Amino acid sequence: MVQHRKIIHVDLDFFFAQVEVVDNPDLKGKPVIISGPPNSRSVVSTASYEARAFGVHAGMPAFMAYEKCPEGIFIIPRMSRYVQVSKQIHLIFKKYSDIIEPMGLDEAYIDVTINKKGIKSATQLGQMMQNEIYNVLNMTCSIGVSYNKMIAKIASDFNKPAGITVVTPKVSEQFLRELPLNKFSGIGKKTLEKYNSFGIYKGDDFLKVPLDRATHYFGRSGYNLFYAVRGIDNSHVKTLRTTKSIGCERTLECNITGVDELINHLDKIISELLGRLKRKKKNFKTLTLKLKYADFSQTTRSKTLKVSLKTHQDIFKVCRELIINSNIEKKEIRLIGLSASALINKSEDGNALVFQQIYFDLVN
Numbered sequence: 001m002v003q004h005r006k007i008i009h010v011d012l013d014f015f016f017a018q019v020e021v022v023d024n025p026d027l028k029g030k031p032v033i034i035s036g037p038p039n040s041r042s043v044v045s046t047a048s049y050e051a052r053a054f055g056v057h058a059g060m061p062a063f064m065a066y067e068k069c070p071e072g073i074f075i076i077p078r079m080s081r082y083v084q085v086s087k088q089i090h091l092i093f094k095k096y097s098d099i100i101e102p103m104g105l106d107e108a109y110i111d112v113t114i115n116k117k118g119i120k121s122a123t124q125l126g127q128m129m130q131n132e133i134y135n136v137l138n139m140t141c142s143i144g145v146s147y148n149k150m151i152a153k154i155a156s157d158f159n160k161p162a163g164i165t166v167v168t169p170k171v172s173e174q175f176l177r178e179l180p181l182n183k184f185s186g187i188g189k190k191t192l193e194k195y196n197s198f199g200i201y202k203g204d205d206f207l208k209v210p211l212d213r214a215t216h217y218f219g220r221s222g223y224n225l226f227y228a229v230r231g232i233d234n235s236h237v238k239t240l241r242t243t244k245s246i247g248c249e250r251t252l253e254c255n256i257t258g259v260d261e262l263i264n265h266l267d268k269i270i271s272e273l274l275g276r277l278k279r280k281k282k283n284f285k286t287l288t289l290k291l292k293y294a295d296f297s298q299t300t301r302s303k304t305l306k307v308s309l310k311t312h313q314d315i316f317k318v319c320r321e322l323i324i325n326s327n328i329e330k331k332e333i334r335l336i337g338l339s340a341s342a343l344i345n346k347s348e349d350g351n352a353l354v355f356q357q358i359y360f361d362l363v364n
């Protein structure tokens with residue numbers, strides 16, 4: 001018998017707004033809108049289901065949300081608090097499995113095929129997780145349980161809020177046949193219109209379309225949907241290894257001596273370090289300079305700052321300081337290394353109001 005994987009997808013309901021309600025129970029049952037003030041250029045991050053009933057949704061300009069729901073309670077996002085709650089939620093996930101792939105602050109895939117509770121039923125594990133999140137944090141989440149990530153995600157969205165939907169291999173074929181097309185991942189409004197214009201409204205309608213026609217008419221989306229309607233998704237739950245430091249080093253073409261020459265060589269290596277930090281979406285507070293000499297001995301010098309280093313200029317200044325204050329030996333230098341530690345996720349660094357731009361860089 002084929003051993004199917006057991007994947008749980010957890011998605012907290014109206015996350016930012018729910019945190020506000022939990023922290024201030026007077027807000028319960030009220031239309032809570034997380035955004036800057038209605039007279040600002042801000043956009044809505046999320047809204048409670050009571051506010052959604054008025055047509056308010058994420059991404060809508062705050063002034064429009066006010067027009068739709070004048071009695072709405074507008075709250076400025078408190079990112080650091082949401083990050084804190086997110087960490088608590090992840091501690092709960094960790095009690096079940098170490099194979100966790102976070103998707104933003106309020107969503108994660110968890111592979112429970114082998115799990116720390118020693119329980120076989122993924123449905124039971126999903127229920128336990130949902131109860132535990134409610135008991136510990138007083139928050140509701142929606143859960144999807146299935147044998148791959150794609151279906152687990154569709155399932156968690158299927159019965160929101162506070163729902164749990166289980167799609168076993170036995171029922172998945174029918175589940176996907178009947179599923180409206182917009183429930184498949186990546187099908188937005190525009191794409192949906194295109195499929196609809198071809199008479200395709202639900203999974204079953206697309207099952208009849210062969211792969212070459214699917215890609216001919218719908219490109220990448222058609223290719224993905226061809227496999228999605230068949231319930232095929234082999235992608236694994238990818239754990240994020242926590243990176244402790246990010247560094248780069250350069251062996252110089254010719255050995256150099258003296259502070260001035262060293263400073264002249266910094267620009268390239270700083271750019272390289274910044275590129276790596278950018279790709280990993282990190283800022284940092286500790287900079288370490290490493291020098292290797294022609295005789296293969298080496299020196300390292302570090303400095304930790306109170307605020308994070310972000311720009312080329314900032315890093316250059318600290319490097320210069322390290323070099324000048326550290327009495328660099330007058331030996332020939334053959335290699336320069338820079339490494340950044342005390343890393344901070346960009347999303348957790350700084351002003352909550354700039355969060356919206358950063359957040360969507362962070363997700364995925």
Ligand code: DCP
Nearest residue numbers: 011012013014015016017044045046058059106
């Ligand atoms: N978010 C945001 N801007 C958006 C969408 C989301 O700032 N355009 C933030 C606020 C949300 C959080 O991300 O609370 C999670 O996003 P979700 O899409 O999961 O939405 P919610 O959790 O708010 O609601 P749902 O109950 O639909 O999951």
Ligand code: CA
Nearest residue numbers: 011012013106
């Ligand atoms: Ca959510």
